[in-house]
């Protein structure tokens with residue numbers, strides 16, 4: 533495929549534009565506040581696929597000792613730039629480039645919580661297995677992972693796509709890649725879709741306690757558009773024992 537931004541090339545491009553995720557995830561705030569009653573710097577928080585760092589900076593404000601990792605160098609540049617202007621900055625050397633599927637540049641057996649939102653479903657199913665082994669290695673005993681996945685009922689599943697493997701596709705020129713549409717750049721982003729039984733099988737292999745809930749996000753709702761823009765997703769909380 534020529535002249536097409538695929539996966540990391542797309543994210544690298546996106547974080548140099550102004551189309552970025554700007555608001556922390558409200559469900560994440562609730563999750564952190566209800567699962568960690570006394571938040572302080574002894575609690576180590578790792579955000580994988582941190583993007584511009586919005587969620588991680590919120591966690592730093594709550595009091596966690598935060599580490600941010602993304603494989604897009606422009607995401608990390610953007611996170612470092614924002615970090616200079618916030619009230620509770622993260623240590624600069626804790627905002628680093630790293631690939632979830634490869635060796636992660638943070639200590640093993642170290643984190644109380646690993647958060648990976650809107651990210652793990654951008655891996656193929658094979659990559660997800662490697663990512664979960666990596667995440668498990670980074671979590672302390674008793675530490676938890678919070679992540680989310682798209683469901684097959686998601687609007688994304690209905691988009692233009694090309695199968696790349698079992699349950700995995702390239703999504704082509706999706707609506708949320710607005711910058712590419714404006715600039716007429718072709719894009720293809722890996723997206724894997726699961727049902728609850730598949731997710732349970734995958735996570736039970738790696739974690740001792742796994743909770744899966746299905747939720748409907750109002751994120752993409754709009755009164756101005758006719759098309760249905762609901763986006764059912766699975767939230768997963770998994771404990772490392």
Ligand SMILES: C[S@@+](CC[C@H](N)C(=O)[O-])C[C@H]1O[C@@H](n2cnc3c(N)ncnc32)[C@H](O)[C@@H]1O
Pocket residue numbers: 540543544553557580581582583584586587601602603604607630631632633648649650651654655
């Ligand atoms: C949709 S964004 C989500 C950003 C952020 N987690 C949020 O919830 O706003 C997906 C992010 O995952 C990153 N990503 C995708 N695959 C990755 C990988 N293998 N290793 C590290 N980061 C990855 C992308 O660069 C991008 O920043």
